[in-house]
Amino acid sequence: MALEIAPASRGIQKARARAGFLFALLAAAAAAPLSGCVSLPQTEGLRAAAPAGLPARTELLDVAFHQQDDFLCGPAALAMAFDAAGVAATIASLTPLVYLPGRQGSLQAEMLGATRRHGLVAYTPPPRLESVLREVASGTPVVVLLNLGIRLVPLWHYAVLVGYDLEAGHVVLRSGDAPRKVVPIGFFEYLWQDSGYWAMLALAPGRVPPSAREPEFAAAVAALERAGRVRESRASYRALLERWPQSLGGLVGLGNAEYALGKRAAAERAFRRATLAHPDSAPAFNNLAHVLGELGRHAEAEAAARSAVALGGPTLAQAQKTLAEILARRASRP
Amino acid sequence: MSNAFIRFVSRILVVCMIGMPFSVQAGLVGTGEAVSAAQAQVARDAVLRVIDRAEIAQQLQTLGLSPQAAKDRVNALTDSEVAQLAGRIASAPAGADGSGVVLLILIVALVWWLWK
Numbered sequence: 043m044a045l046e047i048a049p050a051s052r053g054i055q056k057a058r059a060r061a062g063f064l065f066a067l068l069a070a071a072a073a074a075p076l077s078g079c080v081s082l083p084q085t086e087g088l089r090a091a092a093p094a095g096l097p098a099r100t101e102l103l104d105v106a107f108h109q110q111d112d113f114l115c116g117p118a119a120l121a122m123a124f125d126a127a128g129v130a131a132t133i134a135s136l137t138p139l140v141y142l143p144g145r146q147g148s149l150q151a152e153m154l155g156a157t158r159r160h161g162l163v164a165y166t167p168p169p170r171l172e173s174v175l176r177e178v179a180s181g182t183p184v185v186v187l188l189n190l191g192i193r194l195v196p197l198w199h200y201a202v203l204v205g206y207d208l209e210a211g212h213v214v215l216r217s218g219d220a221p222r223k224v225v226p227i228g229f230f231e232y233l234w235q236d237s238g239y240w241a242m243l244a245l246a247p248g249r250v251p252p253s254a255r256e257p258e259f260a261a262a263v264a265a266l267e268r269a270g271r272v273r274e275s276r277a278s279y280r281a282l283l284e285r286w287p288q289s290l291g292g293l294v295g296l297g298n299a300e301y302a303l304g305k306r307a308a309a310e311r312a313f314r315r316a317t318l319a320h321p322d323s324a325p326a327f328n329n330l331a332h333v334l335g336e337l338g339r340h341a342e343a344e345a346a347a348r349s350a351v352a353l354g355g356p357t358l359a360q361a362q363k364t365l366a367e368i369l370a371r372r373a374s375r376p
Numbered sequence: 377m378s379n380a381f382i383r384f385v386s387r388i389l390v391v392c393m394i395g396m397p398f399s400v401q402a403g404l405v406g407t408g409e410a411v412s413a414a415q416a417q418v419a420r421d422a423v424l425r426v427i428d429r430a431e432i433a434q435q436l437q438t439l440g441l442s443p444q445a446a447k448d449r450v451n452a453l454t455d456s457e458v459a460q461l462a463g464r465i466a467s468a469p470a471g472a473d474g475s476g477v478v479l480l481i482l483i484v485a486l487v488w489w490l491w492k
Binding site for chain 2: 154301357
């Protein structure tokens with residue numbers, strides 16, 4: 043197995059590691075009789091039948107390596123993923139955005155948040171070996187959360203998947219201080235499974251990954267919009283709509299982004315498309331009504347607002363407010 | 377004054393101090409809400425969401441962040457991420473050291489050795 047020994051870090055951490063090691067050994071010894079066999083369903087699935095259309099091997103040689111210091115695998119993994127998406131970042135610039143001193147590590151949610159703060163779509167692909175291999179094959183490095191300890195004593199670690207070889211049966215990772223760590227696929231699955239096969243992509247605006255599913259990807263773009271990166275989210279909504287022209291999240295999201303950027307006419311077009319594709323969506327009618335009202339098209343605005351109110355649902359209060367505003371505006375300027 | 381009352385007041389104050397920047401544009405239904413409006417269980421109170429965010433920001437501060445950094449970080453999360461994090465910020469996986477690989481190999485070897 044081509045796994046290198048990490049160089050010794052500072053004294054305290056060595057002592058900690060040694061104490062942790064002893065504890066982990068004891069825990070492993072205690073847990074061993076309880077555990078059944080090691081099950082690697084995804085690796086077995088891959089071995090049984092190679093996924094259609096997946097190249098036998100790929101390696102993204104261009105993904106620059108950022109060597110991590112102690113505890114900073116989160117910033118290091120993000121820096122590599124951001125580089126590949128065309129956004130320059132360093133471990134030093136990312137540490138204040140993801141590293142949590144009190145936890146001596148980085149939380150998954152904050153890895154996603156920091157990605158959005160750099161204007162990139164943070165997307166978590168389906169928890170399948172096949173999905174992440176497809177992403178690598180399409181040119182996107184994948185940040186994965188591995189457990190390098192055992193279930194009882196987890197040692198969470200972020201690494202970047204940059205390559206694989208189905209025939210040789212291994213994957214290639216950038217991890218810690220190893221720029222090219224080759225790990226057997228089964229062992230990779232074993233390390234990866236405790237995180238629920240958690241992975242994330244950092245995607246340049248306008249890019250839709252091959253493993254994307256419509257509702258999840260729309261939600262990922264909406265999260266970018268919500269984080270204030272509206273211009274970038276607009277590019278991704280447009281790309282999303284090219285793949286799924288009827289997407290409710292895509293249409294309402296595009297309208298909201300256009301509106302936030304001051305493009306009311308474009309927002310109206312997007313919301314109208316949303317109402318035509320989803321005549322049961324109260325938010326689509328509410329937002330259309332709001333924009334039409336601002337554009338001074340009061341009769342159309344009132345009709346749309348009444349549709350939104352009639353549809354009810356969890357956004358009913360907002361729809362009633364929109365209708366009241368439109369009626370007040372009509373009354374003051376008939 | 378009871379503890380619960382003090383907790384309540386401080387929550388409100390926290391919301392007033394740092395919750396406001398989290399509020400969404402008036403008039404339009406946000407994209408996230410529009411998509412999830414179909415699912416009934418997501419019909420959560422907007423005020424509750426703001427309190428969740430304020431609490432996470434507060435917890436991040438106790439884990440070593442400045443108030444501004446905590447606020448900026450929470451603002452980059454979705455409602456569901458905030459809800460997932462609430463109450464488990466101290467136990468959620470925090471990816472850290474990569475040098476545990478050596479340790480893992482030894483553990484795996486030991487497990488296999490015990491198993492055979």
